Amino acid sequence: xxxxxxxxCISHQPTFNDVDLExxxxxxxxxxxxIEPKYENVPLGQLRRMGRALRMGVxxxxxxLGTHNVNGLLIGTANGGIEDxxxxxxxxxxxxxxxxxxTAFVQSTYNAIAGMVGMITxxxxxxxxxxxxxxxxENVVLDAAMLLKENLDxxxxxxxxxEISVKNHRLVTLAGWYRKEPVSNFDLYKGDAxxxxxxxxxxxxxxxNKSEGxxxxxxxLKMVNSNDEKFVQEQLSLFVKENPGKIDLFLQGENGxxxxxxxxxxCESLMSGETTVARFKHAFGEFQTVTALxxxxxxxxxxxxxxxxxFIKKNSATEFNRILIxxxxxxxxxxxxxxERV
Amino acid sequence: MSKIVxxxxxxxxxxxxxxxxxxxxxxAGACGLTSLELFPTRYATLLKFGEIKTTNEDFKKQLGxxxxxxxxxxLLALHAFQQAIEDSxxxxxxxxxxxxxxxxxxxxxxMSESENLYLDANQNEVGSEYISSYNLGTVNMYIQQRYKxxxxxxxxxxxxxxxxxxxxYGARLIQNGFAKRAIVSGTDSLAKFTINGFNSLGIxxxxxxxxxxxxxxxxxxxxxxxxxxxxxxxxxxGKKIYAEVAGWANTNDAFHPSSLSDNGDGPYLAMQExxxxxxxxxxxxxxxxxHGTATENNDEKEGIGMKRLFETVPAFASTKSNIGxxxxxxxxxxxxxxxxxxxxxxxxxxxxxxxxxxATGLTPVTxxxxxxxxxxxxxxxGFGGNCSSxxxxxx
Numbered sequence: 001x002x003x004x005x006x007x008x009c010i011s012h013q014p015t016f017n018d019v020d021l022e023x024x025x026x027x028x029x030x031x032x033x034x035i036e037p038k039y040e041n042v043p044l045g046q047l048r049r050m051g052r053a054l055r056m057g058v059x060x061x062x063x064x065l066g067t068h069n070v071n072g073l074l075i076g077t078a079n080g081g082i083e084d085x086x087x088x089x090x091x092x093x094x095x096x097x098x099x100x101x102x103t104a105f106v107q108s109t110y111n112a113i114a115g116m117v118g119m120i121t122x123x124x125x126x127x128x129x130x131x132x133x134x135x136x137x138e139n140v141v142l143d144a145a146m147l148l149k150e151n152l153d154x155x156x157x158x159x160x161x162x163e164i165s166v167k168n169h170r171l172v173t174l175a176g177w178y179r180k181e182p183v184s185n186f187d188l189y190k191g192d193a194x195x196x197x198x199x200x201x202x203x204x205x206x207x208x209n210k211s212e213g214x215x216x217x218x219x220x221l222k223m224v225n226s227n228d229e230k231f232v233q234e235q236l237s238l239f240v241k242e243n244p245g246k247i248d249l250f251l252q253g254e255n256g257x258x259x260x261x262x263x264x265x266x267c268e269s270l271m272s273g274e275t276t277v278a279r280f281k282h283a284f285g286e287f288q289t290v291t292a293l294x295x296x297x298x299x300x301x302x303x304x305x306x307x308x309x310x311f312i313k314k315n316s317a318t319e320f321n322r323i324l325i326x327x328x329x330x331x332x333x334x335x336x337x338x339x340e341r342v
Numbered sequence: 343m344s345k346i347v348x349x350x351x352x353x354x355x356x357x358x359x360x361x362x363x364x365x366x367x368x369x370a371g372a373c374g375l376t377s378l379e380l381f382p383t384r385y386a387t388l389l390k391f392g393e394i395k396t397t398n399e400d401f402k403k404q405l406g407x408x409x410x411x412x413x414x415x416x417l418l419a420l421h422a423f424q425q426a427i428e429d430s431x432x433x434x435x436x437x438x439x440x441x442x443x444x445x446x447x448x449x450x451x452x453m454s455e456s457e458n459l460y461l462d463a464n465q466n467e468v469g470s471e472y473i474s475s476y477n478l479g480t481v482n483m484y485i486q487q488r489y490k491x492x493x494x495x496x497x498x499x500x501x502x503x504x505x506x507x508x509x510x511y512g513a514r515l516i517q518n519g520f521a522k523r524a525i526v527s528g529t530d531s532l533a534k535f536t537i538n539g540f541n542s543l544g545i546x547x548x549x550x551x552x553x554x555x556x557x558x559x560x561x562x563x564x565x566x567x568x569x570x571x572x573x574x575x576x577x578x579x580g581k582k583i584y585a586e587v588a589g590w591a592n593t594n595d596a597f598h599p600s601s602l603s604d605n606g607d608g609p610y611l612a613m614q615e616x617x618x619x620x621x622x623x624x625x626x627x628x629x630x631x632x633h634g635t636a637t638e639n640n641d642e643k644e645g646i647g648m649k650r651l652f653e654t655v656p657a658f659a660s661t662k663s664n665i666g667x668x669x670x671x672x673x674x675x676x677x678x679x680x681x682x683x684x685x686x687x688x689x690x691x692x693x694x695x696x697x698x699x700x701a702t703g704l705t706p707v708t709x710x711x712x713x714x715x716x717x718x719x720x721x722x723x724g725f726g727g728n729c730s731s732x733x734x735x736x737x
Contacts, residue, residue, distance in 0.1 A: 073594075078477060080499075085453065085535070086463045092538045093460055097384040105539035106599050106725060109449070110478060110499040115726020118594040124611055127594040127728055128507060132497040133479035139496040143511065146518045167463040171476065174462060174469030225486050225495055332483070 003214035027185035032285030053163035057113035072126030076136035078288030080110030083165030134329030159204030160292030196255035199285010253327035350430025350571035356392035392564025392666030426569035441522035447504030451478035501724025506673030510590035528674030529567035551636035553660035564666025568674035589620025589733030606647025608729035616731035634660020645702030659692035
């Protein structure tokens, strides 16, 4: 599909400046909050008014665009600035639909991140925001792959971002997807309980058709919409057949929710004994665009040829040339991404 | 490259529940803008709205919706979806096939349930039935699950150009071999959230909007949905072909979060790029369905963009004078209107126009006119600088 060049990532782990994934940072109060860095290349006046998702999104983009520009911007986000949305909704209530200030409304629009980055970098090119929940980032990847078939010499900035906000956390908790009892991310995969830990973060990549200087290659992608684990397994089996070769690392999105474990075990059973199995949601938490962070982690593993012990579920391979990422969100939206060493 | 053609269309808007009703209303110069009747807001009688006068309960009965948590945005979409797939004759097997894509554009999604979102986010101890519906993916999640759509499923948000980009994405999925057919759409419903949002920006009109008029006073919000079935020309043999989707473009104005630049850079670049993709010259465009929201900013800057690109600006009009600005649905609804332009070789009146904007001197179509059309363009611009243009060609 395409090559991944520069990347940037904000997460609960030190991933933005000096990357250090060796020691897992503990969750707090069942939240896996992103550590926000000091942002550079973002006008301060604008930064002050931005909500969390917008800051993380614009901040990760601007780390990559500080020195050079791209032909277009593609962002995946399931919730955009949802905290701003609800803040604005609360203002509507509190002031009984009186005269309101538009800041929260304008910033809550899902496309505000791509729009803001386009404005700061004066980028008149392709500008897309994909919002299809847990396939938002995957559609960004597919869109970028098509753009790079249509425009062979171009490069694009792609990525995913979502925030934990107080209100959104409340909604997902009411819907029954987060752990009710206190649990540490160190123990996320132990026991037998429903629910997971919520997370947030942003990961951005500059992608093109050029192999020179690339950190990884995104070889292929498949999305599946189904709640039937047998069907998902069949689709993965097909995907593996269509992309033959040894898989060194199966990086899967297990999240400690006993209702979703069947999808991961069924898919994992297709891997051979030579494949290392690793998980990432204890480090990044659960959110719809976390696959962008899984892709960032994959590129990191392919480049450094190591993966910290806390990610490992089953150890096997010593060399990492091909990584298969499998994720599912709430048992309905599934994706496979195959990432290769350059 | 294969031609991408439209083989099915479906629409619901403030001027009609079907393609035929919309066509008759456009020919008659009907206006669907009224006071708001179906939900309480302080602005119900203070502003004009393009409201579809069917309640959610009636929609649910008509559409056979029994599931909980289905919001108005999804109901409008479902109405137009059913028309489009029937029109194109898509079978259940085709819908479930892995090469059928489903792409929607929306800006409000499940947040049309503004009251329930407020309660769930602030007070409720037990979530309402809409607890998992407050996002933009909710429309296509429901349609995908109900009809078991087997291919790529996506939701686009580029504010008011969302469904123009959904159409382009569907066309590109087919051209790049990621789908054999694409069901592409836009949908949005009126909501307290957007009414107050646009009101906070001071761009809603208390009177019927007057796109491209010197004395325009802002936009009227509307609601609706439209669906198109896209296929390759060679796969559509024996089917009714409405039009070709010949060109598309997505550019950014890169100027301001909520208004267009003085030179109309984004609109200019979008129209120019769509012509390049369609391999057409400006003079081959016979009509433009303009974005034409009737705000002070848009109509002037869009006009400036058109004048930069076209030596002689072609006939143009804004159907927002009939139905208001349907936000994420606008691109898809106006795509259906462009198809009607091409099918019937006619253009429809830009209602209530009196006096040209001084900076452009442009006059839109002021009456229902028969006209020879080969290629028509549709513009959709949104917050965040998102500008898109589509070109449809006669089948």
